[in-house]
Amino acid sequence: MWSYQKKLQYPIHIHTPDARMAKLIIDQYGGPHGELGASLRYISQRYSMPWPELKAILTDIGTEELAHLEMISAIVYQLTRNLTPEQIREAGFDAYFMDHTTGIYPADASGVPFSAQTFASTGDPLADLHEDLAAEQKARLTYDNILRFAKDPDVRDPIKFLREREIVHYQRFGEALRIATDHLDSKNFYALNPAFDKWKRRPAGDKKA
Amino acid sequence: MNEQQKALRKIRGIQFAIWELRIFLDTHPNDCNALKRLQAYETQLESAVSQYEEAYGPLNEDSATANRWAWVQEPWPWEMQKEEEES
Numbered sequence: 644m645w646s647y648q649k650k651l652q653y654p655i656h657i658h659t660p661d662a663r664m665a666k667l668i669i670d671q672y673g674g675p676h677g678e679l680g681a682s683l684r685y686i687s688q689r690y691s692m693p694w695p696e697l698k699a700i701l702t703d704i705g706t707e708e709l710a711h712l713e714m715i716s717a718i719v720y721q722l723t724r725n726l727t728p729e730q731i732r733e734a735g736f737d738a739y740f741m742d743h744t745t746g747i748y749p750a751d752a753s754g755v756p757f758s759a760q761t762f763a764s765t766g767d768p769l770a771d772l773h774e775d776l777a778a779e780q781k782a783r784l785t786y787d788n789i790l791r792f793a794k795d796p797d798v799r800d801p802i803k804f805l806r807e808r809e810i811v812h813y814q815r816f817g818e819a820l821r822i823a824t825d826h827l828d829s830k831n832f833y834a835l836n837p838a839f840d841k842w843k844r845r846p847a848g849d850k851k852a
Numbered sequence: 853m854n855e856q857q858k859a860l861r862k863i864r865g866i867q868f869a870i871w872e873l874r875i876f877l878d879t880h881p882n883d884c885n886a887l888k889r890l891q892a893y894e895t896q897l898e899s900a901v902s903q904y905e906e907a908y909g910p911l912n913e914d915s916a917t918a919n920r921w922a923w924v925q926e927p928w929p930w931e932m933q934k935e936e937e938e939s
Contacts, residue, residue: 649911650860651929652868699878707871717930811872818879 645706652710653804657721657797662734664793665722666752669739671789671805672715673749673757676781682708684762684778691766691838694826700819701775704812711805716747718801767836772820779813859904863911866897 671677685705692698723736723745731740738754749757763774786806793799828834835842853861873890880886905915909922927933 647913649913649923649929650864653864654857654861655930656932696879696881700875703875703878707875713929720930721932811875815875815879822879 645709651714651717652707653714653801655714655717655721655797655801657718657795659795659797660724660726660730661722661795661798662726662731662736664795664798665719666734666736666739667792668715668722668789668798668802669719669748669750670752671782671785672712672719672747674751674785675758675761676778676785677749677751677757677761678708678712678715678782679749679757680759680762681705681778681782682712683759684764685775687762687764688771688775691764691771692768693837694822696822697768697772697819700815704815707808707812711808714801714805718798719747720745722798766838768823768838769820769832772816772823775816776813776820779809779816783809783813856904856908859900859908863897863900863904866893866900869893870897 673679682705685701685708689698689701689705692701726734726736726745731737739748739750742748751757762778763771765771765774783806786802786809789802790799790806793802823837824832827837870890870893873886873893877883877886877890901911901915905911909925910919913923
């Protein structure tokens with residue numbers, strides 16, 4: 644189960660609304676490299692991880708991604724406060740506005756709704772961990788692209804925080820991949836799928852390959 | 853930054869350190885130094901959170917210092933306080 648803390652992981656106080664930035668940043672809410680997909684990816688993948696450290700890291704990073712999802716929605720919410728219909732039209736936010744007004748809806752920057760097609764849960768630990776490493780890089784580059792357009796320090800500051808978290812997660816998943824391969828046949832990591840095929844675990848303390 | 857924001861900033865800093873150590877310990881479960889640092893931060897957090905909740909209302913729904921009425925009150929985390937809007 645999960646419990647809620649009544650605060651953001653990192654503070655967000657955006658003084659100047661800017662619907663044009665909101666239209667771009669919503670991408671990290673419901674887009675292909677976004678926080679919703681990240682959270683669902685890790686929380687779904689943990690069931691087929693055979694090793695306890697990897698169940699722990701997927702649970703914890705999947706949980707942190709939910710906190711990032713909340714930060715992204717807070718940014719979009721604050722960027723779209725107190726706007727007139729004229730300002731919404733000028734900012735190009737009018738197409739989003741038709742179906743959602745200023746409510747928060749998971750879609751990408753061009754308005755395509757969130758799709759589970761954007762992530763994988765393969766039931767194969769090595770394939771999943773490589774997907775996770777790639778996912779962290781894709782989120783990192785999306786934040787880099789947001790930073791190319793964001794000028795307001797109130798927006799840049801939390802986006803930079805989120806970008807750095809992707810790099811830390813990438814590091815942890817790299818360690819997770821190493822833990823996985825250390826349990827496998829060093830001559831052929833792909834001899835079997837440890838989440839599906841029957842195999843003999845190496846006894847504790849056995850260092851032989 | 854008002855007193856409440858300063859107190860929350862302190863809590864966030866401690867919680868950030870705790871979180872970093874926790875995910876580090878997921879992939880390094882035998883690192884005794886990291887575990888010691890985690891425990892030190894956890895002790896700091898406990899007193900910082902109860903001081904904050906006594907003064908400003910609940911952060912956690914199940915805290916001993918939380919009450920139901922205060923939980924429902926604004927601002928919620930995504931909202932800005934009035935004085936921030938004006939500053």
